[in-house]
Amino acid sequence: MVMTMTIAPADEQAAVLALTKTTCTQPGHHTARIIAAAGSALKLIAGDDVGLDETDRAHAADLRSHVSVEDLDQARDLITTMRAVGVSLVTVLDDTYPGNMLWANNHQPFLWVRGQMLPEDHRAVAVVGERDSDRAVAAAHALAEAGLTVAAPLRTALDAAVHEAALAAGGRTLGVLTGGMAAPDVLGPYANVARQIGERAALVSPFWPDTAPTDQTIAQEHMVTCGLAATVYITDGGDGGSSHRCTEMVLKTGKHVFVPQRLHQEHAWVAQAGFRGGITVVQDTDDLSKQAVNLVDMCSQTTMF
Template structure:
């Protein structure tokens, strides 16, 4: 994956959130990973061979030549890395524009990206990425959306955000923009993943939208800030959108669409693929309707999406310190949460649920029926229940 050789101008101070990473490690990771011709896979091979970015940069040409895919041209670039990447200037640009650099090994790095075999070694991030963002759904679709598509993207993103789910998309025109705007209008969180650098927002009319997203979520990129978007960058970007989300929802996609690439990548890494059907006469919906024929889950409502995601293998902790294992929990009212909290994963007597919740028996019995319908618990017998 090539990267631009242009440099951005500024100096080398870490932002407060970057101070937790060793400055030398961050500096060397930035210098190595931003070299033209080094993508995540090549970088991983180099690190497996030499150990640290500093060791890679210090390796001899003969040693570098032992790594698969590293030829004379790339060896020369690595040996003269400081001529190609001015890491100090990039770091200073980031400080000036409130952009954090998140190392893969750091706690601030999105945990879900580690499922990728070619996870980026660092991310440029403007805004904040929170632990609750692990509960995320990607909404993607065509840039040439119809009014039907943009309305549905806005509606579903709004509902997901209201339910506490982070909406991930790519800041493109059409479906992406509608999804981001729907989440923002709900007062929720949304993350935009760019196919270029943070200093090269594309399309340019979305600079204001990017600012709004950074204020209530994050705008992220694996590319250096001055990298101008090019065609090959967007499929790379799409793998991050898919990996950062529990499921990818496609709304309007013609036969050949980047959204279909995102859906395929999501399926390859074990994420759910969801699709909102469109009119059979609409060219914009041919690809998404075909996804449904091929086995994607048909969804129409936010509840459909939450049900499709189902229980999460690794729970997340919400802002109010609640452990959430199933997205459907986010739509429970206080009484329903009270009953659910009284039910254990092991077989739990209903009498114990009544005693632990402090509620009347008829309230508990009615609520158990609701929780069972939402597939959060199961009845083991007439007098026992357990969490799913």
């Protein structure tokens, strides 16, 4: 028997958290997908899985079998607690959920946000690199001056420099954490940069607030960073490194990748990763900005945020 209920936005958010918490047998993005397909996390919990295929109905049944009233209460309390310290929750059911992420096939069920994501942030370019801080900083500055939002992790000195460069150019940045908003030491030496991002743009975490950084969360951080962006610029990176892995992941989602000419010339993995297309070599930051603006505006949709 399917229950009927009056749905409040806060209750839906709590239900998304509760369903995500019980996700064990499938990746989190599978849960996000079926919640979005159903249009209501509360309805899934209540047994209404109309419109889902057999596999998704089985996953939904497994999830709701583990959700308790206490889980929903704890989720509501967590939302209230985080809101009290200036952190809001955005779920896959909310109108403010980033459309660039929704487009990717690995989107997250929820994001915690300090600051504010704006509609124009759909014109975001992720800047990802390993060691070439000078190139990353130049790219961030040029992209911000061109009116584009810059997305980047906030884990390394290079990442911090990217955010500082974009903010110094008067632009917006989306900073993605490798752990939870309330986890000790998640900001490391970059607490001041994080504060600036939260005040002037948005600091984002896809993790439970007390999650400590691990190798697994770092991989997910890159997934979210690139998910928030319409396109990605890879500044540098060796064969098999984080930039290489990030490039392959981005291409699988159907998004475009820009790389500097030097990276393309020096590393065979770039051509190998892009043998089916999806990678554009740019000559310099001016070329990057022009091509990124053209691509982002061509792909832009008013419903992306």
